[in-house]
Amino acid sequence: MTTSTQERNCLICEVPISDCHLGIDSCRACAVFYKRVVSSNRELKCKGGRDDCIQENPTTACRKCRFQRFSEIYAKASESVEEIVIEKERKISGKRKNTLLDTDKDSLESEFIDHDSYSHCSPSSSSETPILDRVRQAYSMVCKIRKSGEFGTYTGVGCNDAVRKGKLVFFPSTYSRTIPNARIFYSAIIEFGDAAFEDYRNLDHEIKAFIANTTNNLFAALDSAYRAARYFPDEDTIFTSYTATLNIDSVESFFDDCSHEINLEEAAKEMRKNILRSEIPNKALFMKFRPTDKEFLALIGLSLWNNDIFTLNESLMSIVTKNREAILKESHVMYRNQGIIDYATRLGELLCLLVNIERKSFYSKEEIEVYRLMNLFNEAFDDIDQ
16 A cells, blocks of 8 residues: 555545545545435435535534535546547547437436436325335436446546447446446345335345345346337447446457456357347347336336245245235336226236346356356355355
8 A cells, every 4th residue: 555545535524545435535434324325215404504514524414415525526526437438429429320219219218217317305105106116216226326336447447438328428348347336236236125125124134135136137137128228229239237338249358358367259159148148138128018117117126026036035925925916006006097997918018028038037147157167257256145
């Protein structure tokens, strides 16, 4: 550790730090505080009433001012990375075809759920679909956590190859980026469960981790299909994380920063096979049925309480069954409120979509074992297994 590194200070509370957290110069206490506030649904109020407590005293006990300061620094850190690719995007914007049809763009933006959808306000207590409302809040929180956390893993490397789509910048997926992004996602699933479902929140940490590990592939497959259909409907591009993309042509470059001794040809072949038999078909299915925002939320909620959970742990059967039934019940209310009476066929299509994506996500479990044998991603898988 160099002297210059030791002399850094937290950008929020100004205490001395020896390393950064969440991709910025922050102490562990501030980072933990930020994640807890993001995962809660409580509205923060300034103690002084002027939203300037932290300017007067960096070690303030005012939660709102501390959180606001952390959020501002996060935003600036993300913008500094994004600005690197703006000039490139301007030069080629006239050559790139917008993959979103103009006639569909407004409706997609009004319904699409991402990090910008997050609100600190709690869902209305008078809502007829409180679970779906909490799932919306929790999913957008997951998006916010992933976006903020993942930008801290790039450190400017490969920014010239990034692509801007609307407000987001997407980076080419690489081996070294996949591991930390996977850890962020795994942690975010636990935060999602805590925020969306009281039954999950009341479980022991070991059981929460078990559920997150069991649902990881299905949740990721749904999320990737949902976002790939939005941003890359006419391409073979898929998401490997919230900000990282991959396609058939870029598979070999994915392994450029892999430090392990591997058989590049075999590794690339295996990855292409996985993309072709699961990721691209998942996106095609999603685009075929085009779930609305609330339909997608129902699918995401069902993915957390998937059948594999009580198959592997019978003691959780009643909890899984209870929450699945509650989600489906609110789906009935959702259709009724939209004036749709004969919705049985539509609900059947969505459940078939979920089953098909769940079946294809099983391929990912097979891939994990193959990758282990090829000495790939063992760091990430070992962490999750623990």
